[in-house]
Amino acid sequence: MTETTSCCCTKKTVRPEEDRKKLVNRLKRIEGQVxxxxxxxxxxxxCNDILVQxxxxxxxxxxxxxxxxAAHIKTCVARDxxxxxxxxxxxLVVTLQKLMK
Known part of the structure; x- marks a missing residue:
């Protein structure tokens, strides 16, 4: 993974196509659930049925x-x-704090 400047963020991660597809597929399944x-x-x-979903x-x-x-730590964080x-x-600490709210 490499980082370059992007218009919407300060950093950009280029992922292997297989990894990107796996992540996108997960999000599409989540989108379908929503x-x-x-x-x-x-x-x-x-109500209870909706709460379970x-x-x-x-x-x-x-x-x-x-x-x-995990991918971020193994690649971007380790490299940096x-x-x-x-x-x-x-x-990374700030990100973990946000994830653990």
């Missing part, structure tokens, strides 16, 4: 985050530490 919950609401589904979406997002975080960019550690 659309399903919307349909449940529109069809007046029982919402918990499933939450678990899927957490799994996505774990996968992406080897290059002496210690500010990456502070960035």
């Amino acid at each position: 659309r399903g919950i919307i349909g449940m609401l529109e069809n007046d589904a029982y 919402s918990a499933a979406v939450n678990a899927a997002v957490n799994a996505f985050n774990k996968e992406l975080l 530490i080897r290059e002496g960019k210690d500010e990456t550690i502070d960035e």
Whole structure:
């Protein structure tokens, strides 16, 4: 993974195509789950059934985050530490704090 400047963020990560496809597919499944919950609401589904589906979406997002975080640590963070960019550690700490809210 390499980083370059991007118009919407300060950094950009170029991922192997296989990794990108896996992450995108996970997000598309999550998107489908969310659309399903919307349909449940529109069809007046029982609250508990909606909550169970919402918990499933939450678990899927957490799994996505774990996968992406592991890849980030193994590639971007490790590379930056080897290059002496210690500010990456502070960035990682802030990210972990946000994920653990």
